[in-house]
Amino acid sequence: MQIILRILEKAGGWTPSLYLKIEHDPFMALVIEATDESGPTGLPCISVAHYGEQNGDLMRDPEMCFEVHEKTLDAFYFRNDYLGIEQWSRSIERGLLYHHISLHHQHQQFAKHWDENLRNQGFLEAFERQLTQRA
Template identity: 35%
Template sequence: METMKSIEKILKKKGVESLEAMELNESYTIQSQGYHELTIEKVGSDRLSVAHYYTQRGDLMRDPEIVFRIEENDSWTAVEYQQDDCGIYQHDKSGLDLSEFIKQWDENLGNQGFVGVVQ
């Protein structure tokens, strides 16, 4: 049961208090100088995608993307992980064990200024 505090902070700055408050396919893209864009998108009634995207030879690449199932008690469970440049794709509807990666990525997002640039 992971959580990404930096993503929660970004959404709150955008006026989003919960996943239910977002429309399906509603997304926010944040640019922090020197890093790939960060996109947060509601991709299902209880699913939130968090991804860094870049373009390679005209194709949109994920580096990485994690899709979380967010439950009523605000617990986040990673159910899908994709990193195109490494050829990695994992999916498990009961949850993936990515807690160390998520913890580090969340910390990096804060350190890289993604939360601070949101108005």
């Protein structure tokens, strides 16, 4: 998720109050926010999501949660409300780290593909424009 990392860098890095909403028509808004809880290995984490709306309800399409390492994001959660999918590839259960290796690999592969889409769709440039307009 190099585009997300670059956006985080331009936003000043991860903080507990991190909340970024990038509007970029004709695409769904992209929201990047710090979560209240640490990730499965105790590192800070972020939620990255596109939000749509259905019958007045916000719908994640998709949402992924990542632990924030210095220069990488490590996926552990995937959700798509339109498809009714919620998956944890890494979590703490009964005090032990649960790691579903093949699902984690799928999450990382999906994140790589999503990152390429975000790059091609110009979300980094849209965020840079938002920063310029705020200044």
